[in-house]
Amino acid sequence: MVEDEAPSIRDMLAVNLRAARSARGLSLSELSRRSGIGKATLSQLESGGGNPTIETVFSLSRVLEVAISDLLDRRAGGAFTVVRGADVEVLRGEGVDLRQLRRIEAGDGVFELYDQVVRGDAAQRSQGHVGIEHTIVQTGRLQVEVAGRTVEVGPGDYVAFDAREPHCYTALEAPVHSVLLLQYRADERLDGQAHPVLNG
Known part of the structure; x- marks a missing residue:
């Protein structure tokens, strides 16, 4: 097939x-x-x-x-899903590469799961966006700045914050491999409904 x-x-x-x-x-x-x-x-x-x-x-x-x-x-979709990282298109930023692995709908909430690599060539700044951002560092050391507060995290460490706040990721030991989970409430989804997508 x-x-x-x-x-x-x-x-x-x-x-x-x-x-x-x-x-x-x-x-x-x-x-x-x-x-x-x-x-x-x-x-x-x-x-x-x-x-x-x-x-x-x-x-x-x-x-x-x-x-x-x-x-x-x-x-x-499906209860048994395999996503090969090599098959997922990379969304590139100033200092981060993201691969969206899965969107998970649970009740009224939505979760997005990403493979995130913070490169050492530039800081990744965000003016903020909807949701709560959760990051678990796998390798390397990461500096996270949120609304003027700064923390350093390493392998096995976890950080979460309101993503509406301006924030910045900087690799202190590059590259930093991490798992990024974005969490949204029902009111942070467009009309709380699925959107038209290509191929079904």
């Missing part, structure tokens, strides 16, 4: 960004103004073009007040 090729991050973002913007009643111009992302860039993203980065996707999540997976949803 040949499996269908999974849609790309660009394809998923194009479909879901249009749906989220429409549901929020925002024009491209207004979304551009609120997010600081150029109108031409947004138009390109909605057409399935461009090269979306972590910064772009997290900014859109913050402005639209939706879960990251509401923009990048792939809907992994």
Whole structure:
């Protein structure tokens, strides 16, 4: 049996960004103004073009007040699921590489599970986005700054915080391999419902 090729991050973002913007009643111009992302860039993203980065996707999540997976949803399914890291497209940022492994819906909440690598070439800053961010370090040492407070964590350590606060990850011993879990409440999902996605 040949499996269908999974849609790309660009394809998923194009479909879901249009749906989220429409549901929020925002024009491209207004979304551009609120997010600081150029109108031409947004138009390109909605057409399935461009090269979306972590910064772009997290900014859109913050402005639209939706879960990251509401923009990048792939809907992994089944009770027995295997996701090969090598088969997952990397969403790259200034200092972090993310691979979305799974979206988990439990009751009214949503959880997103990521393989996260914090590189040593730059700090990864976020203005904040919806959800609670949970990180478990596997290898390396990580500095986490949240709203002016700083902590260093190493292998086996865990840190969690309100992701709406400005935050920054910096690899002190690079690369830092970690598990990132984003947790969302029902009111942080677009209309509390699934969004239209490609291929089903």
